[in-house]
Amino acid sequence: MKSQIAEEYVQVDALDWAPFPEALSKGGIRWKLMHVSPEMGVWTAFFDCPAGSSFNAHTHQGPGEYLLTKGRMDVRGGKANGGDTAVAPGYGYESAGARHDQTAFPVDSEFYMSFLGPLVFISADGSPLAVVGWKEVQGAWQAFLDSKPAVKRAA
Amino acid sequence: MKSQIAEEYVQVDALDWAPFPEALSKGGIRWKLMHVSPEMGVWTAFFDCPAGSSFNAHTHQGPGEYLLTKGRMDVRGGKANGGDTAVAPGYGYESAGARHDQTAFPVDSEFYMSFLGPLVFISADGSPLAVVGWKEVQGAWQAFLDSKPAVKRAA
Amino acid sequence: MKSQIAEEYVQVDALDWAPFPEALSKGGIRWKLMHVSPEMGVWTAFFDCPAGSSFNAHTHQGPGEYLLTKGRMDVRGGKANGGDTAVAPGYGYESAGARHDQTAFPVDSEFYMSFLGPLVFISADGSPLAVVGWKEVQGAWQAFLDSKPAVKRAA
Amino acid sequence: MKSQIAEEYVQVDALDWAPFPEALSKGGIRWKLMHVSPEMGVWTAFFDCPAGSSFNAHTHQGPGEYLLTKGRMDVRGGKANGGDTAVAPGYGYESAGARHDQTAFPVDSEFYMSFLGPLVFISADGSPLAVVGWKEVQGAWQAFLDSKPAVKRAA
Numbered sequence: 001m002k003s004q005i006a007e008e009y010v011q012v013d014a015l016d017w018a019p020f021p022e023a024l025s026k027g028g029i030r031w032k033l034m035h036v037s038p039e040m041g042v043w044t045a046f047f048d049c050p051a052g053s054s055f056n057a058h059t060h061q062g063p064g065e066y067l068l069t070k071g072r073m074d075v076r077g078g079k080a081n082g083g084d085t086a087v088a089p090g091y092g093y094e095s096a097g098a099r100h101d102q103t104a105f106p107v108d109s110e111f112y113m114s115f116l117g118p119l120v121f122i123s124a125d126g127s128p129l130a131v132v133g134w135k136e137v138q139g140a141w142q143a144f145l146d147s148k149p150a151v152k153r154a155a
Numbered sequence: 156m157k158s159q160i161a162e163e164y165v166q167v168d169a170l171d172w173a174p175f176p177e178a179l180s181k182g183g184i185r186w187k188l189m190h191v192s193p194e195m196g197v198w199t200a201f202f203d204c205p206a207g208s209s210f211n212a213h214t215h216q217g218p219g220e221y222l223l224t225k226g227r228m229d230v231r232g233g234k235a236n237g238g239d240t241a242v243a244p245g246y247g248y249e250s251a252g253a254r255h256d257q258t259a260f261p262v263d264s265e266f267y268m269s270f271l272g273p274l275v276f277i278s279a280d281g282s283p284l285a286v287v288g289w290k291e292v293q294g295a296w297q298a299f300l301d302s303k304p305a306v307k308r309a310a
Numbered sequence: 311m312k313s314q315i316a317e318e319y320v321q322v323d324a325l326d327w328a329p330f331p332e333a334l335s336k337g338g339i340r341w342k343l344m345h346v347s348p349e350m351g352v353w354t355a356f357f358d359c360p361a362g363s364s365f366n367a368h369t370h371q372g373p374g375e376y377l378l379t380k381g382r383m384d385v386r387g388g389k390a391n392g393g394d395t396a397v398a399p400g401y402g403y404e405s406a407g408a409r410h411d412q413t414a415f416p417v418d419s420e421f422y423m424s425f426l427g428p429l430v431f432i433s434a435d436g437s438p439l440a441v442v443g444w445k446e447v448q449g450a451w452q453a454f455l456d457s458k459p460a461v462k463r464a465a
Numbered sequence: 466m467k468s469q470i471a472e473e474y475v476q477v478d479a480l481d482w483a484p485f486p487e488a489l490s491k492g493g494i495r496w497k498l499m500h501v502s503p504e505m506g507v508w509t510a511f512f513d514c515p516a517g518s519s520f521n522a523h524t525h526q527g528p529g530e531y532l533l534t535k536g537r538m539d540v541r542g543g544k545a546n547g548g549d550t551a552v553a554p555g556y557g558y559e560s561a562g563a564r565h566d567q568t569a570f571p572v573d574s575e576f577y578m579s580f581l582g583p584l585v586f587i588s589a590d591g592s593p594l595a596v597v598g599w600k601e602v603q604g605a606w607q608a609f610l611d612s613k614p615a616v617k618r619a620a
Contacts, residue, residue, distance in 0.1 A: 194504035
């Protein structure tokens with residue numbers, strides 16, 4: 001018999017920020033991991049995005065829901081270019097198959113997002129460079145925790 | 156050929172609060188709908204929970220993720236009774252099959268939550284009273300909007 | 311760190327058939343459990359449906375995919391009534407929110423189906439009678455296995 | 466208001482087989498598309514695998530469930546190498562994050578499989594070569610239908 005999955009609780013402000021890989025972003029983005037769901041492939045994180053930062057081009061292989069809790073986020077080029085410009089507090093739904101050539105933060109911003117399935121970071125011609133799913137983010141988060149002995153994941 | 160699902164954006168603070176049904180809660184809980192996903196059965200909402208309010212007993216038929224943005228929330232009896240007590244900013248994962256006999260708010264609180272599948276509100280013996288999934292919340296939200304001509308869902 | 315979920319294999323023809331509850335069906339339907347996914351709430355089973363059998367009225371709270379491997383299945387009243395009539399080998403997709411007042415088998419039939427989320431069996435006025443999700447089917451299957459000492463789940 | 470997703474029915478034996486890309490497989494594998502779910506990123510297909518055929522190395526980014534309806538399939542090296550050897554009728558669950566360096570068919574075989582999220586075909590060092598999700602399979606299937614005027618998808 002399989003057991004019900006354990007519930008989880010994370011005290012968000014008790015976690016340190018980890019640097020988000022520079023190969024996948026610009027301008028000093030940082031993140032904290034909230035949760036991974038190995039069975040479904042869901043992963044959930046907070047992102048801290050300084051003014052002028054951005055994520056490199058990627059596709060969403062499953063749906064994602066975000067809550068912008070601070071600042072402003074230009075998605076799919078921002079509203080001026082046919083995309084969306086979120087202003088906190090703003091909620092957005094990004095669909096499976098969405099291609100985001102640049103997600104940019106004109107002011108200091110923070111958002112929470114839950115992803116089903118991986119992000120695939122891509123080159124200019126659309127070919128895959130890196131797959132970032134529950135396994136990769138869990139591994140990266142653990143490496144960050146291991147690198148800072150004083151950091152503890154909230155119980 | 157099926158199309159990619161459209162992206163969505165909701166300006167959270169531009170929406171009014173709707174009363175949450177008194178048959179399912181106590182103490183004046185209000186809510187706003189962010190999103191429904193008819194294919195998967197996902198639905199996402201914000202809840203405003205005054206001090207002393209609570210949700211009636213229910214089960215989660217799929218996983219749910221919440222972000223407590225204000226106040227305090229006692230889940231599964233709260234920490235003192237073997238459950239969790241979330242303090243803003245707090246993140247929690249509630250698993251498929253979780254039974255919540257009471258979810259209570261000792262102080263004015265607010266949380267965001269995304270649900271996969273329905274909540275089933277239950278009687279004391281566990282028998283189902285009401286199924287609340289994407290269809291029911293969409294219908295209830297639309298009825299609220301229709302009841303207030305001046306209220307408009309944010310574009 | 312959470313581990314990748316274990317892979318599973320079931321030798322379908324090595325499992326015995328369990329009687330499907332008479333409170334939820336008519337005509338001697340039997341079933342075998344293939345898999346449950348506690349995190350997502352998926353469950354997957356085979357059903358053996360004699361000529362003249364049927365399932366009682368229910369709703370699908372999430373999407374379901376079936377493969378009719380033998381016989382004929384009238385879904386949503388069958389083709390003659392605006393629904394579908396599957397003839398083996400037939401594939402079907404039933405969507406979240408679908409209400410099936412009767413699913414009937416005019417000839418001896420067999421189908422495989424994977425469900426996301428529970429079925430809710432309902433009374434004539436639509437009120438919920440029983441919720442059948444991953445937990446309930448796993449429990450029922452285990453009870454069947456426990457009742458027959460000679461029956462073993464295939465390794 | 467969003468509508469319930471339409472139900473679907475496919476007469477499996479009325480569809481022709483399309484060649485599966487030779488860049489991703491060996492030995493003449495063919496396939497037919499049953500269904501894509503753009504919102505969740507689910508896709509479901511049948512595969513016809515001649516004796517001696519195999520799929521190239523890939524990872525499963527989400528869970529997959531298969532039903533082997535004919536023949537034999539060696540997954541993750543087959544039972545002799547610590548993986549599974551399915552024999553029809555066999556059911557299997559492959560988990561999110563599974564890496565399949567070779568999936569091979571020693572005899573003429575056929576299987577049905579439903580995937581959540583994409584397959585990522587990989588090179589020997591694990592770097593991504595091609596992402597195959599709902600969008601790509603729908604596009605490939607449509608291209609096949611367009612290439613054969615006499616072929617019609619079953620109503």
